[in-house]
Amino acid sequence: MDTKYLFKRHNTYWVKVAVPKDLRKELGFDLRTSLHTHELSEAQKLREAVVEGFKSQIFAAKENLKQSNGKGSVKTFMPITDTSDPQYYHKVVDCQYACPAHTPVPEYIRKISQNEYTEAYMINWESNVFPGILGRTCDRPCEPACRRTRTHEKPVAICRLKRVAADFKDDVSNLLPKAPSNSNGKKIALIGGGPASLTVARDLIVMGYECTLFEKDPQAGGLMRTNIPSFRLPEEVLDAEVNQILDMGLNTKFNSEITSLKNFLHEDFDAVFVGTGAPKGKDLNIEGRKEAKANIHIGIDFLTSIAFEHINSIGKKVIVLGGGNTAMDCCRSSLRLGAEDVKVVVRSPFSQMKASEWEIEDAMEENIPIFENHVPKKFIHDEGKLTGMEFQKVEAVFDAKGNRSLVPTDDDPVIIECDDVLVAIGQDNSFEWIERDIGLEFGEWDMPVVNPTTFQSTHPKVFFGGDAAWGPENIIWAAAHGHQAAISIHKFCQNEDINKRPEPGTNLVSQKMGLHEWSYDNDISQAKRFLVPKADQDVALKSLKIEVEKGFDENLAMEEAQRCLNCDVQTVFSESLCIECDACVDICPTDCINFMFNGPEDEVRQNIRIPALNIEQDLLVSKILPTKRTMFKDEDVCLHCGLCAERCPTGAWDMQTFLYEEAKVYS
Amino acid sequence: MTYIVKPVNHHPNLEKNKLGLTRRDYEGTISTLCAGCGHDSISAAVIEACYDLSISSDQIAKLSGIGCSSKSPSYFLNQAHGFNSVHGRMPSVATGANLGNKDLLYLGVSGDGDTAAIGIGQFMHAARRQLNITYIVENNGTYGLTKGQFSATNDQGSKSKYGEENVFAPIDLPTMAIQLGAGFVGRSFSGDKQQLVPLLKAAMKFEGFSLIDIISPCVTFNNHLGSTKSFDHIREHNESVSSLDFVPIGKEIKTTYKEGTKVDVPLHDGAMLTLEKLSKKYNPLDKGQAIQSLNEAEKNGKVLTGLLFINPEVKDHAEILNISDTPLNQLAEKELCPGAKKLAKINASLN
Numbered sequence A: 001m002d003t004k005y006l007f008k009r010h011n012t013y014w015v016k017v018a019v020p021k022d023l024r025k026e027l028g029f030d031l032r033t034s035l036h037t038h039e040l041s042e043a044q045k046l047r048e049a050v051v052e053g054f055k056s057q058i059f060a061a062k063e064n065l066k067q068s069n070g071k072g073s074v075k076t077f078m079p080i081t082d083t084s085d086p087q088y089y090h091k092v093v094d095c096q097y098a099c100p101a102h103t104p105v106p107e108y109i110r111k112i113s114q115n116e117y118t119e120a121y122m123i124n125w126e127s128n129v130f131p132g133i134l135g136r137t138c139d140r141p142c143e144p145a146c147r148r149t150r151t152h153e154k155p156v157a158i159c160r161l162k163r164v165a166a167d168f169k170d171d172v173s174n175l176l177p178k179a180p181s182n183s184n185g186k187k188i189a190l191i192g193g194g195p196a197s198l199t200v201a202r203d204l205i206v207m208g209y210e211c212t213l214f215e216k217d218p219q220a221g222g223l224m225r226t227n228i229p230s231f232r233l234p235e236e237v238l239d240a241e242v243n244q245i246l247d248m249g250l251n252t253k254f255n256s257e258i259t260s261l262k263n264f265l266h267e268d269f270d271a272v273f274v275g276t277g278a279p280k281g282k283d284l285n286i287e288g289r290k291e292a293k294a295n296i297h298i299g300i301d302f303l304t305s306i307a308f309e310h311i312n313s314i315g316k317k318v319i320v321l322g323g324g325n326t327a328m329d330c331c332r333s334s335l336r337l338g339a340e341d342v343k344v345v346v347r348s349p350f351s352q353m354k355a356s357e358w359e360i361e362d363a364m365e366e367n368i369p370i371f372e373n374h375v376p377k378k379f380i381h382d383e384g385k386l387t388g389m390e391f392q393k394v395e396a397v398f399d400a401k402g403n404r405s406l407v408p409t410d411d412d413p414v415i416i417e418c419d420d421v422l423v424a425i426g427q428d429n430s431f432e433w434i435e436r437d438i439g440l441e442f443g444e445w446d447m448p449v450v451n452p453t454t455f456q457s458t459h460p461k462v463f464f465g466g467d468a469a470w471g472p473e474n475i476i477w478a479a480a481h482g483h484q485a486a487i488s489i490h491k492f493c494q495n496e497d498i499n500k501r502p503e504p505g506t507n508l509v510s511q512k513m514g515l516h517e518w519s520y521d522n523d524i525s526q527a528k529r530f531l532v533p534k535a536d537q538d539v540a541l542k543s544l545k546i547e548v549e550k551g552f553d554e555n556l557a558m559e560e561a562q563r564c565l566n567c568d569v570q571t572v573f574s575e576s577l578c579i580e581c582d583a584c585v586d587i588c589p590t591d592c593i594n595f596m597f598n599g600p601e602d603e604v605r606q607n608i609r610i611p612a613l614n615i616e617q618d619l620l621v622s623k624i625l626p627t628k629r630t631m632f633k634d635e636d637v638c639l640h641c642g643l644c645a646e647r648c649p650t651g652a653w654d655m656q657t658f659l660y661e662e663a664k665v666y667s
Numbered sequence B: 001m002t003y004i005v006k007p008v009n010h011h012p013n014l015e016k017n018k019l020g021l022t023r024r025d026y027e028g029t030i031s032t033l034c035a036g037c038g039h040d041s042i043s044a045a046v047i048e049a050c051y052d053l054s055i056s057s058d059q060i061a062k063l064s065g066i067g068c069s070s071k072s073p074s075y076f077l078n079q080a081h082g083f084n085s086v087h088g089r090m091p092s093v094a095t096g097a098n099l100g101n102k103d104l105l106y107l108g109v110s111g112d113g114d115t116a117a118i119g120i121g122q123f124m125h126a127a128r129r130q131l132n133i134t135y136i137v138e139n140n141g142t143y144g145l146t147k148g149q150f151s152a153t154n155d156q157g158s159k160s161k162y163g164e165e166n167v168f169a170p171i172d173l174p175t176m177a178i179q180l181g182a183g184f185v186g187r188s189f190s191g192d193k194q195q196l197v198p199l200l201k202a203a204m205k206f207e208g209f210s211l212i213d214i215i216s217p218c219v220t221f222n223n224h225l226g227s228t229k230s231f232d233h234i235r236e237h238n239e240s241v242s243s244l245d246f247v248p249i250g251k252e253i254k255t256t257y258k259e260g261t262k263v264d265v266p267l268h269d270g271a272m273l274t275l276e277k278l279s280k281k282y283n284p285l286d287k288g289q290a291i292q293s294l295n296e297a298e299k300n301g302k303v304l305t306g307l308l309f310i311n312p313e314v315k316d317h318a319e320i321l322n323i324s325d326t327p328l329n330q331l332a333e334k335e336l337c338p339g340a341k342k343l344a345k346i347n348a349s350l351n
């Protein structure tokens, strides 16, 4: 049994290589890494490459010491990049890295440009569960991260391309997984029917768990159903994607509010997931609130009433208080309910409004004015009948630490007339139904203590996720939490260590097809971001149900997809092939590539062709080359155009697609 | 060869020169040379030199003969004037152009075949006459374009890609140019831009014949083991005689060269070349010594690089021939036709 360099820990094989004495201060006593396999034969196969990697790391450290005549230490040189660490290349794919669920964005965008909408949909579905919903409503943290923003352009319309996949896909029912015919005997309860619980259900049903959903409302979907208006998210789209999960074999108990967790824990469940969201809208207790209460509404309750068709009208003059996305939905809904004069009034300056840029734009496009720096003082009423509101004008002043205070100006109070006020100034969690003596600890702000990696509470059987875990977020976070919580619940039920998280799946494949041919489109589109066509406003404002955005058609989608830079097609460098001919340095349009002597990171960053000032982005650092120089590539504004690889006479640069798949409970 | 157009996108922090242009504004069309060809690195060095000197492209004429090297002017300075002449005849075209307009900066781009074989006579006379040109030889020891025959600069004993040995002794272009009276002679290596870029800048500022013999490996036909013009061979046998700094007028000289090794050479327009001699024996102002060192290096299989010889005192072709300061295309009838009176006077003087 040949176990050279191998040892076993926690039932998996590891590689270990001893570090020579003179380098131990810098590199540690040994270098080791897990091979993630418990098969010896498999470990033997994998061993060689890892050992080679370690040896070259040791060799380079030695060379670095020599170069500095023993004066410097390894720490004064930039370490060789370990590209076998899945996070290195993952970070280069800016959008995927920024996506909470790590959706393989460029991979699905390429599918769209090949008209393979179903494939594009399924890639999304694996990661984020609700592509049709998210393609219309996602908070899109991927877009500000998009590389195009650093080449001084607008980001790729990643979110709206997701909608394209959903709009043009074929029937996917045959592609969706089903519950296995035999249950594994374990029972899981999901409290709350929002996206967080639905994601947990999706992942655990496939594994044979019997999942039961308890929802206080008559239908599942959570705030996606009760609060996101239909003119942004049509009911059919919501139903289709929620039903995909219900149809997998989820037991549902609607109209079932859980009022005591203590009692609930006596029921026969192996684990409980709490996905009850942050269902309580903040109120504004100022003068006149009680007296005029008939015409003052809490924003999220107001939206819920619209969704369940309990409301179908509103006064002519409406004030919406608050600068977040809820306020934007409230004001636009009011217009559609027949209000003629809708004003949004915000305490803060316009530039500090919490709502997403595009939500504000949409409201402004519907000619809704936004008043900034107005602090509400009182509700004015005429014997209980609301007639208006009084505001104090303020100015935002920042102290040295950047803390903001709103200082009243000398202006007279501002009075705005109104018939109704919608208060949309924030959401709170509501855990009155969780007793404080059941071993479930509550911490700051009366929120449950939840482990940020495992989503487990201090009660081992109870897990949290979505808005219930740390307060209001959005759908994509709920989905990301759900996947992680499912992993934990599975490990918990199988008596495994829930702190040991599964590694992501990765795959690196060369895209070279011929001398100058790549299996991806490496030409850089110079088009500007395409705008999504919208419904005619005259029609759209007449109904709550007419979707405002019409979505890209196939041609626009194709053109927008071409703007993606394919950041997942990595520039992979092989030192042993490089003859240092400079061809790549000369051709690179954005001056990413450098050959120079190694040094401390800040020096290297200053001395390369164009200083690498964006420290968020890594430098790819090669092993030492025959001329004793090192290749440094600044990942910051690489266009992934592949010209370096085309120009390299020896193939030392290659363009390789890096597929990163976040681990799921079933992978 | 590349199929896509080089993206116009550049680094957002790419600097601009005195003319408000970026380095990318000095590029040409995308190269069709083999991937990794040394000639492309030289193009990049020319781009860098012209950008650094803030030269406006319309003040430059690119002239070349035939060969992969002679194709390369298409790949830099898109906006410059240019003439791609017949094989070995670039110096004639340059001479004519120079007579017509001595104000342009002439960049001659040639190969070792184009210069040392078919065009050797033209080359010699251009050097002898101090034609004001920056004459670049992209020297790969082979006829790249016609698929790898030995050229006249290929070393005796050096092997072709297919294994046969070159039986003839090489021509050393720098030695020949110094002997013929060229005022500025240097040699460099396409893979060493740190040396090449300042050398190019100095040559462009020099008034008179400046030759830079640039070893530029042909990756396709002459970069194998046994070739003396391969990347590996040049890196191993390169011996730099000096390290050079080009200091434009008005800029402070900031080099930290050791006393005794530093030589300052003023150029015609007041700019300064400061160089550090890396070998005590070497004096780039001494013609005899330069030739002797080159001969010795050749015997020892070394390739001397750097500024090999400079004579700041030379007069250029236009000055020697007292050529019109105004370019010919700007001379109208008034300047060209002496008039009846003057003609009568001339006629009278012939009697």
Ligand SMILES: Cc1cc2nc3c(=O)[nH]c(=O)nc-3n(C[C@H](O)[C@H](O)[C@H](O)COP(=O)(O)OP(=O)(O)OC[C@H]3O[C@@H](n4cnc5c(N)ncnc54)[C@H](O)[C@@H]3O)c2cc1C
Binding pocket: A137, A138, A139, A191, A192, A193, A194, A195, A196, A197, A214, A215, A216, A217, A221, A222, A223, A224, A227, A228, A256, A257, A258, A259, A275, A276, A277, A278, A279, A300, A303, A325, A326, A329, A433, A465, A466, A467, A468, A472, A473, A474, A475, A476, A478
């Ligand atoms: C007006 C508004 C607009 C929004 N727009 C967007 C958007 O465009 N894009 C986006 O990404 N996000 C948006 N969000 C946020 C997003 O809807 C939430 O972050 C997301 O739905 C949270 O999912 P969740 O599963 O954690 O909880 P929720 O969606 O809140 O679901 C919780 C569910 O639990 C039920 N429940 C609560 N308590 C109990 C109980 N005790 N027993 C049984 N059931 C219970 C509730 O009825 C509810 O159905 C918006 C939010 C609001 C208020």
Ligand SMILES: Cc1ncc(C[n+]2csc(CCOP(=O)(O)OP(=O)(O)O)c2C)c(N)n1
Binding pocket: B066, B067, B068, B069, B070, B087, B110, B111, B112, B113, B114, B115, B118, B138, B140, B142, B143, B144, B145, B146, B151
């Ligand atoms: C009059 C004439 N003779 C011969 C040729 C064929 N020919 C084309 S290029 C070339 C040699 C070019 O060699 P070099 O100048 O070293 O350029 P390289 O391709 O090596 O850069 C020859 C002989 C020609 N084009 N014209």
Ligand code: SF4
Binding pocket: A093, A094, A095, A096, A105, A106, A145, A146, A147, A148, A156, A158, A563, A564, A565, A566, A567, A568
């Ligand atoms: S260009 Fe494409 S791959 Fe790159 S960050 Fe933007 S969307 Fe993602």
Ligand code: SF4
Binding pocket: A571, A587, A588, A589, A590, A591, A592, A593, A637, A638, A639, A640, A641, A642, A643, A644, A645
């Ligand atoms: S792919 Fe290569 S040539 Fe293109 S921008 Fe990136 S490093 Fe530069």
Ligand code: SF4
Binding pocket: B032, B033, B034, B036, B037, B038, B039, B068, B069, B140, B144, B145, B217, B218, B219, B220, B221
């Ligand atoms: S044949 Fe040689 S000289 Fe010509 S382009 Fe190719 S590498 Fe360059």
Ligand SMILES: [Mg+2]
Binding pocket: B067, B069, B111, B112, B113, B138, B139, B140, B141, B142, B143, B144, B151
């Ligand atoms: Mg040649």
